[in-house]
Amino acid sequence: MKIFGLFALPLGTLATTWAAAQEQSEIVITARPLPGALDPQRLPASTQSLDAEALKRGGTTNLLRAADTDLAGITLDEAQANPYQPTLLYRGYEASALGGDAQGLAIYLDGARFNQPFGDATNWDLIASPAVEQLTLEGSNPVFGLNALGGALAIDLKTGRSMQGVGVEAAGWAFGRRELSFEAGLHRHGISAYLTGSTQRDEGWRDSSSSKVSQLYAQFGADGAWGHADLRFMGAESNLYGNGTAPVELLAVRRESVFTYPDQARNRYGRALLSADVLVHQHFRLRPSAYVQLFHQPATNGDLSDAETCAGDTAILCLDGDDAAPVTGTTDQFFSAFNGPEGYAQLNNTCTRTLGYGAAVELESDGALVGRPNRFSIGFSYDGSRTQFDASSFLGVLGPDRSVQNLQGIIDMVDGPIRPVDILSHRDDIGIYLTNIWTPIRASMSLWPPATIMLA
Numbered sequence: 001m002k003i004f005g006l007f008a009l010p011l012g013t014l015a016t017t018w019a020a021a022q023e024q025s026e027i028v029i030t031a032r033p034l035p036g037a038l039d040p041q042r043l044p045a046s047t048q049s050l051d052a053e054a055l056k057r058g059g060t061t062n063l064l065r066a067a068d069t070d071l072a073g074i075t076l077d078e079a080q081a082n083p084y085q086p087t088l089l090y091r092g093y094e095a096s097a098l099g100g101d102a103q104g105l106a107i108y109l110d111g112a113r114f115n116q117p118f119g120d121a122t123n124w125d126l127i128a129s130p131a132v133e134q135l136t137l138e139g140s141n142p143v144f145g146l147n148a149l150g151g152a153l154a155i156d157l158k159t160g161r162s163m164q165g166v167g168v169e170a171a172g173w174a175f176g177r178r179e180l181s182f183e184a185g186l187h188r189h190g191i192s193a194y195l196t197g198s199t200q201r202d203e204g205w206r207d208s209s210s211s212k213v214s215q216l217y218a219q220f221g222a223d224g225a226w227g228h229a230d231l232r233f234m235g236a237e238s239n240l241y242g243n244g245t246a247p248v249e250l251l252a253v254r255r256e257s258v259f260t261y262p263d264q265a266r267n268r269y270g271r272a273l274l275s276a277d278v279l280v281h282q283h284f285r286l287r288p289s290a291y292v293q294l295f296h297q298p299a300t301n302g303d304l305s306d307a308e309t310c311a312g313d314t315a316i317l318c319l320d321g322d323d324a325a326p327v328t329g330t331t332d333q334f335f336s337a338f339n340g341p342e343g344y345a346q347l348n349n350t351c352t353r354t355l356g357y358g359a360a361v362e363l364e365s366d367g368a369l370v371g372r373p374n375r376f377s378i379g380f381s382y383d384g385s386r387t388q389f390d391a392s393s394f395l396g397v398l399g400p401d402r403s404v405q406n407l408q409g410i411i412d413m414v415d416g417p418i419r420p421v422d423i424l425s426h427r428d429d430i431g432i433y434l435t436n437i438w439t440p441i442r443a444s445m446s447l448w449p450p451a452t453i454m455l456a
Contacts, residue, residue: 046139048072052158055132060171060179063129063155064088071137080242083202084125084213085265090137093150095122097265099352104150110157110232112273112291113145117356117385117427120147123297126236126269128215130169130181131196133158143433145381159219159230160185160192176203176210192221206243207402208261213238227285229276238267260302260345261403268296283367290359297352302404305344307395309337317344317395319416327395330412330420338408340397346411347394347404358383374438381431391421 048071055066064086068076077087080098087096093104095115103120106113115122136154138144144152163185172178181198200213214237221230242265243258250257275289307327310318316334319325327335362379392410399405411418 046073047136048138049134049136051134052132052163055129060169061129061132061181063127063132063135064124067135067137067153074137079244080263081206081209081244082211082240082242084200084211084238084240085242086124088122088124088153090151090153095153097121097123097125099350103147106144106146106148106152108144108152108154110155110273111275111287111289111360112358113383114155115147116295116354117383118352118354118387118389118425123267123269123295125213125238125240125267126215126234127155128181128196128198128217128234128236130167130183130198131157131194131215131217131234133162143435145431146429157217157219157232157234158183158185158194158196159221160187160194161221161223161228163194175205176201190223192219192223194219204241206256207258209241209243209258211238211240213240225279227276227278229278230274232271232273232275234269234271236267236269238265240265240267258402260304260398263301265297265299268294270294283365285364287362287364288360291357293354293356295352295354295356297350299350299352301348301350303346303348304398305346305395307335307344307346319413319418325413325416327411327418328413328416329409332412332414335395335408335411338397338406340406341400342398342402345396345398345404347396347407348391349394350389350391352387352389354385354387356383356385369438370440372438372440374436376436378434379432381429381433383427383429383431385425385427387423387425387427389421389423389425393418393420 050066050070052061054070055061055063058065058069064076067074067088073091075089077089079087085097087094087098087101088105090105094101095103095105095107099119099121101121103115103122107115107122109127132155134156137151138154139151140149141152142148163183164187166184167182169181170179179198179200181196183194183196185194186192195218196216198215202211204210215235217232217234219230219232221228241261241263243261243263246257246259250259271291271293273289273291276287278286280286306319307317308321310316310323310326311321312323315337317327317337319327329335358381360379360381362377364375364377366375368374394404394407395409395411396404396407410420412420
């Protein structure tokens with residue numbers, strides 16, 4: 001069990017921010033990764049925010065496109081060559097769907113952690129962009145927990161309180177790309193409800209590069225003088241091909257060619273979240289939440305193999321031809337050399353099954369301290385998961401169409417680098433955070449911001 005205390009800065013740290021007088025447009029920010037934990041307008045750190053209207057600029061609603069074009073410091077890297085699997089980079093830190101990448105951004109969805117527990121990856125295809133009400137990007141702050149070294153991105157989804165009526169979006173482009181989405185919301189007599197669904201299809205401009213994504217999100221809420229409570233469900237299913245980059249020599253012969261295939265990932269995801277915002281006193285609010293999620297991802301990747309005929313015995317295969325590294329199967333038998341027009345290849349299969357769950361509670365006070373504005377928050381969070389991960393590599397040959405063919409069996413080199421993998425991972429993360437933001441004085445010039453003391 002990992003336990004991390006998020007007393008992010010030594011108590012007593014003074015952060016006083018003075019800015020040169022200049023014209024600034026007013027930005028109202030309501031989205032926060034952990035509701036109420038921070039007041040972005042008084043935080044000495046970079047904070048940016050986009051609302052639902054900003055996500056529609058430039059075409060249909062698209063979360064990643066808006067982040068790329070409208071948030072300073074954000075870029076998208078599409079090394080997978082799939083529009084639904086980009087790596088989001090913020091000042092060099094990344095949130096990626098690729099397992100094994102160094103994840104440096106914490107992603108929150110409706111206040112609950114969205115980085116997958118196994119590898120902390122972020123699968124952007126699971127989020128329905130039409131359901132996004134607001135996203136907020138903040139610079140590095142340890143209060144946001146694991147992977148927040150580079151920053152945190154908070155995504156708030158719509159509710160029946162923020163959207164009433166019915167909306168439909170449809171679009172089509174070249175290469176068989178098309179999208180269709182709908183949303184509907186209502187708010188009556190203290191009851192709110194919201195539903196959105198989205199389906200997207202992209203045939204791709206390269207060989208074997210089609211993708212299909214379907215998403216669904218629903219919210220049910222109750223309001224009163226005491227506050228509000230929400231129950232949210234989301235589900236997604238996708239079938240993605242990301243064939244990666246190809247040598248320029250191959251593209252010069254035929255632009256649509258791929259280096260090797262298949263490179264396929266199939267994602268299945270479901271999550272339920274229960275949260276509330278309760279007024280317990282004139283200046284105190286309690287915000288509890290709990291969630292459970294399921295994630296299933298089988299993936300298949302075709303690659304070239306380092307197997308070749310052994311230097312000392314051309315009848316069998318060794319890695320890089322090294323006699324000290326014979327390629328063996330699950331019964332310790334040697335793989336015999338067999339013909340392949342383009343060389344030997346491997347079909348690498350992985351399967352990830354994750355059950356994630358968690359809960360958080362936060363108490364916030366906005367009462368004055370010594371007659372000056374003050375915001376105090378204390379919270380506790382728990383995130384747990386159980387993951388089953390399997391991986392295996394089949395030996396074959398690379399066919400004329402660049403696919404892996406003529407599979408001979410699973411590679412299992414007892415003393416070598418290629419073996420089947422079967423992992424059962426248990427993970428438990430506990431977070432405790434405390435913040436206090438106090439404004440002791442205000443500058444005499446109205447154009448200057450107040451001095452702020454932040455203890456975290």
